[in-house]
Amino acid sequence: MFTEFTDVVPSFWGMLNQGPMTLTIFLHSIIVLPMYFIYKSEKKRMGH
Amino acid sequence: MSEDYKEPESVWTSNRFWSRSAGWVTGFSAVLLILLTMDTLDQITIGSAKDLENKVTKRVPSASVINYKVTYEYSDVRGHEVPVIGEKELFFGRSDYSEAEANALLDKGKLTSQAKNCMNCHTLLGNGAYYAPDLTKAWLDPAWQAGGVMQGMTGTTSVDEAMSVFLQNPDKYASHARRMPNLGITPEEAKGLVAFLKQMSSIDTNGFPRNFNKIQGSTQK
Numbered sequence: 157m158f159t160e161f162t163d164v165v166p167s168f169w170g171m172l173n174q175g176p177m178t179l180t181i182f183l184h185s186i187i188v189l190p191m192y193f194i195y196k197s198e199k200k201r202m203g204h
Numbered sequence: 205m206s207e208d209y210k211e212p213e214s215v216w217t218s219n220r221f222w223s224r225s226a227g228w229v230t231g232f233s234a235v236l237l238i239l240l241t242m243d244t245l246d247q248i249t250i251g252s253a254k255d256l257e258n259k260v261t262k263r264v265p266s267a268s269v270i271n272y273k274v275t276y277e278y279s280d281v282r283g284h285e286v287p288v289i290g291e292k293e294l295f296f297g298r299s300d301y302s303e304a305e306a307n308a309l310l311d312k313g314k315l316t317s318q319a320k321n322c323m324n325c326h327t328l329l330g331n332g333a334y335y336a337p338d339l340t341k342a343w344l345d346p347a348w349q350a351g352g353v354m355q356g357m358t359g360t361t362s363v364d365e366a367m368s369v370f371l372q373n374p375d376k377y378a379s380h381a382r383r384m385p386n387l388g389i390t391p392e393e394a395k396g397l398v399a400f401l402k403q404m405s406s407i408d409t410n411g412f413p414r415n416f417n418k419i420q421g422s423t424q425k
Contacts, residue, residue: 162282169243186232191225198221202211 253303256289261408267306269406270295270399276344284411287344295364295402296395306399313400316393325384329404330412336382338413342367343405347379354379367401368394 163170172182212218251262256269273293276285292299301309317323323332326339337345348354348363355361357377358369370377371394374384389397 160281162279167243167247169240187229190228194221194224194228195215198215198218198224201220202215202218 253306259289263408265289265403265406266303267310267399267403268301268303270306270309270402271299271301274343274402274406276341276405282411284414286411287341287406287408289406294362295399296368309396309399310403312393312396313398314396316389316397317400320387320389327413329407329409336384337380339401339404340409340413341405343402364398364402367398371397 161171161174163174172178215221247263249262250264251260251266253266253268254260255262256266256272269289271292273290275288275290277288278284279286295301317328322328322339325333325336327334329340342348343363346352348366350361354370354377355363355366357379358366360366360369368391370379371389372391373386375386377383
């Protein structure tokens, strides 16, 4: 599932491009988790 | 706000939630794409003759790579073959091409490949057609190496000479089931094309194309 990062020029951006798993974890942490906090703050603002 | 406007009862039906989310995703994606583009530009930037002398590995080596031996070696770590630039090697009798000379040859080869429309049949770095063999790693194809069928057929003893002789009269050689037509390539154009093919083969393409010499109709089985 996780393979060693072996790009020619090691870089953070190269790591994101290693396969579907790394990309999925990255996109979920960066896009979905903040949306969860937006959801929470909106809910609080509505007084629920 | 109109009189019949009602505050949304759920976060899921509130415009604010969706617009904030969309703002975050769009803004973040824009920044990510810019950073990825900068990273890509860095990686596809061609190296210099100095890099080759100092054994600095670049994904796209300088045109001066024609002065060096290039081999295709399987990397256990990366799980595919990687072009390895070795010691100096004669290219049409010389191994001291300056960067300017090498660049001129590369330009000549690239312009010729466009003028002769190689991509109408061949594939170069993923672009082109599948009628004829993929040329991305042509220089490294065993068919062109010592003991390969192309050197024997053209009566030559090196890859550069074999390619040059073949390119000037491809219709004379039954290299594939589909024979290449004679495109009137001159000796100078052939030399440029061979430099172009050698430099292209030395590009680290992450193992692409896989099984490049196993194409149907190829002399390699």
